Amino acid sequence: MAVFERSPRSGNISAGTGTGTGTGTLPRARWLLLGAVAGATAGSVLAGATSGLASYFARQVLTPVREHVQDLEILAVVGTWPEQEIILPATLDTTAPGVYSVYFDGGRGVARVGEVTSYSPREGTVQRTVEQVYTGDLAAATRGWWGGAAYPDPAAVGLANEEVQIEVDGGTAPAWLIRAESEASTWAIMVHGRGASRAEGVRAVRAIRELGLTSLLISYRNDGEAPSAPDRRYGLGMTEWRDVEAAIRFALANGAQDVVLVGWSMGGAISLQAADQSLYRSRIRALVLDAPVIDWTDVLAHQARLNRIPDAVGQFSQWLISNKAGRLLTGLAAPLDLKMMNWVARADELRVPTLIVHSENDDFVPYGPSAALAEKNPLVTFERFSGAGHTREWNVDPERWERVVASFLSRVLGRS
Structure with missing residues (x-):
């Protein structure tokens, strides 16, 4: 899934108070002193806890x-290949229409699942077709996770490809x-999202290729395939973007005259920075x-609210x-620089024709800023999904996604 994984939910942080008994009566000044000390101690504890939670969330x-x-609990796999179905707990993800992946056995196994064949709200289960098991023994799996990258590699959609190496910082x-x-x-350079891999872009390749474009599905620092950054931290x-710049350099050295950047989630933020900062931004x-x-x-x-983190703690993070x-x-x-990554505020600085596809039901990255950017910049086309x-978006309605992308790129690139 090209999304943020939710942090463990944290309860409210509060400073406890204690009561005690003593002999005699203390002077009022001493009570005030003790009260001040207790208040300062409680304040220090609260400040420390706030700082700890904020740093944890930031990390x-x-x-x-x-x-x-x-x-994701895998309740059962029924039937035998090629007529096989999987039974899963019914959630917003598992009941959504479309084609998805189920990863299991720690990611060593992957299967493509298709449409819902039965849904039992009473039992809280959903049954879907198993379209393909690429690796692993799905019938033996008991747990896994749900993913939007419907295909593990270009070969899964019948496309010949070459594995190439792009020179980046560190290797x-x-x-x-x-x-x-x-x-x-x-060339179209595909930039996956946070926690995802280059497989995320496979969904888009056929539509891009029909426009006559070559596709380059890249890896970048800290994604598990490219070299890690020295600090081993995302730069958001x-x-x-420097790794995207390296990919553009590779494309230009191998016959491209210009490029289109296709980015998902954080890959969109990366693409925007490349369009703003790269030496090749004119291409x-x-x-x-x-x-x-x-x-x-x-x-x-938004992520802080999802994880029930107080606003003040989220702002401190x-x-x-x-x-x-x-x-x-x-x-x-x-x-x-979070301000430099606020494209609603920087709307007039975006000078590249841009298509944004975003679902109003996105529960991890709200679509509001996407719509706001389109309202403020005439170069931005916004396509709202639900x-x-x-x-x-592609998973739910691939025909619409591909039609919208093809229409936009045909117009911008002057293709018939």
Whole structure:
């Protein structure tokens, strides 16, 4: 899933009070002194707890996902291949229409599941078709996680590809190169989201290829395939864009004249920074952003609310992320400029034709900033979806997603 994993829910932090008994009567001045000491102690405890929770939340946002939580119970797998179905607990994810992946056995196994065949609200279960088991023994699986990357690699959609290595800071980053049928002067560089992999972009490749574009599905720092950053922390787009710049450099060195950046979730934030800061920004013809992070302040506040973190603690975590004094607690090599990543405030500085596809039901990255950016900048086209979770617009309605993307890119690139 190209989304944030929820942090453990934290209860309210409160300073306890105690009562005691003593002999005699203390002078009023001494009571005031004791009260002041107790208040200062309680205040220190509360401040320390607030600081600890804020730094914990900040680290959760900034620390790369190494292991996915296997929070999906696999109740049963019935039938035999190729007529196999899977029974799962009924949730907003598992009951949504479309095609998805179930990862199991710690991610070593992956299966593609299709439409719902039966749904029992009374029992709280849903049954879906199993379209393909790519690796692992699904019948033996008991737990896993749900994902929107419907295909594990380009071969799963019948597309020939080459594994290439892109020179980045600290070494080389692997990428899939999927060439157009004929020589292409425009390449599409696919930028996955936080906690996801380059497989996220496979969903988009067929529609992009039909436009005559070559696709490059990249990895970037801290995603588990590319070299890690020295501080092993996400830059939320402020550092990762350099790996996109390296991918653009690779494309230009191998026949491309210009590029389109296609980004999901944090990959959208990365793409926006590349379009703003890269030496090759003049070669970026368009941006296609799916459920992008347009304003990190808004997303961090939303994530804090999801995790029941008090507003003051959430705001302090933002301060830790964006100030030098917070580096010791966050682990960042340098603070991140959250204002520079607020594209609603910087709307007039975005000069690249941009398509934003975003669901109004996105529960991790609210769509409000996407809509606001489109209202403020005429270069931005906003396509609102409904009924889709975070980065699941294609899954819910692939025909519409591909039609919208094709229409936008055809117009921008001057394709018939």
